[in-house]
Amino acid sequence: MTDSAPQRVALVTGASRGIGKAIAMRLARPNTIGGGRHVVLVSRSAGPLADLQHQIESAGGSASHFAVDVADSAAFAAAIEKVAEERGRLDILVNNAGITKDGLALRMSDEDWDSVIQTNLTSAFVAIRAAARSMMRNKFGRIVNISSTSGVVGNAGQANYAAAKAGLAGLSKTIARELGGKGITCNVIAPGFIETDMTANLPQQVRDHVLGLMAVKRLGVVDDIAHAVAMITADEAGFITGQTLCVDGGMTMC
Ligand code: NAP
Numbered sequence: 161m162t163d164s165a166p167q168r169v170a171l172v173t174g175a176s177r178g179i180g181k182a183i184a185m186r187l188a189r190p191n192t193i194g195g196g197r198h199v200v201l202v203s204r205s206a207g208p209l210a211d212l213q214h215q216i217e218s219a220g221g222s223a224s225h226f227a228v229d230v231a232d233s234a235a236f237a238a239a240i241e242k243v244a245e246e247r248g249r250l251d252i253l254v255n256n257a258g259i260t261k262d263g264l265a266l267r268m269s270d271e272d273w274d275s276v277i278q279t280n281l282t283s284a285f286v287a288i289r290a291a292a293r294s295m296m297r298n299k300f301g302r303i304v305n306i307s308s309t310s311g312v313v314g315n316a317g318q319a320n321y322a323a324a325k326a327g328l329a330g331l332s333k334t335i336a337r338e339l340g341g342k343g344i345t346c347n348v349i350a351p352g353f354i355e356t357d358m359t360a361n362l363p364q365q366v367r368d369h370v371l372g373l374m375a376v377k378r379l380g381v382v383d384d385i386a387h388a389v390a391m392i393t394a395d396e397a398g399f400i401t402g403q404t405l406c407v408d409g410g411m412t413m414c
Pocket of ligand 1: 175177179258279356
């Protein structure tokens with residue numbers, strides 16, 4: 161984009177903490193590849209989003225926020241459509257909000273299956289459908305679905321989560337094919353083990369085991385994922401679509 165072109169608008173779900181917060185800060189950071197976006201921050205809790213908006217603005221960036229449960233499809237879709245209408249555009253969509261409800265498959269309740277599928281997979285479909293019209297109108301779009309290496313190679317105790325995350329790959333390839341002609345790309349980023357609230361309570365022996373599997377001998381940090389998202393949503397990344405990029409320190413090399 162040239163200096164006179166309108167600022168691109170990015171929407172990041174699960175932006176109140178962890179990976180989503182880092183993605184939002186990175187996409188807002190001025191004068192960086194894939195940065196300088198107006199970032200719309202989304203999660204269920206308004207307080208942390210307001211704090212993050214303030215933090216981004218204090219660093220010279222631009223942001224706004226709204227609180228919604230992404231599992232409430234009607235409310236989530238309506239909020240996205242409102243953003244696109246009010247801002248006149250929605251260029252970048254990062255479906256990052258996610259939950260785990262782990263348990264062995266044979267003991268997993270329907271409720272734990274359904275809620276993980278709804279929050280981690282169905283919400284991404286709902287968001288894409290709501291955002292696509294604006295992207296098609298502007299003949300530009302970058303969609304990133306945050307998956308997990310669990311969705312690529314499976315993980316005992318995570319049937320619901322791995323199925324939802326694997327589903328994001330099929331969804332993304334299909335969207336890439338359906339909307340590629342309109343200047344819209346759709347990709348998956350699959351983090352490996354990243355230090356956040358989601359992984360804070362894992363036993364030390366699990367952490368040691370995971371570390372042993374990694375080519376890069378350290379656990380991931382949220383900025384590892386944020387930089388990958390900035391790269392794949394850059395204006396220059398228009399020829400990368402339908403891909404799954406595992407950002408996992410060489411754990412799976414998938
Ligand atoms: P986290 O620290 O638990 O943060 C999850 C984020 O999602 C929070 O901002 C949370 O905000 C939001 N969220 C959860 N349910 C929501 C809902 N129903 N509606 C709206 N927002 C919701 O998780 P994380 O570790 O940063 O993970 C972020 C993404 O990366 C997830 O999709 C996760 O599956 C994926 N991932 C993480 C790792 C890892 O090692 N950490 C590895 C692979 C993949 P509120 O609670 O405020 O709503």
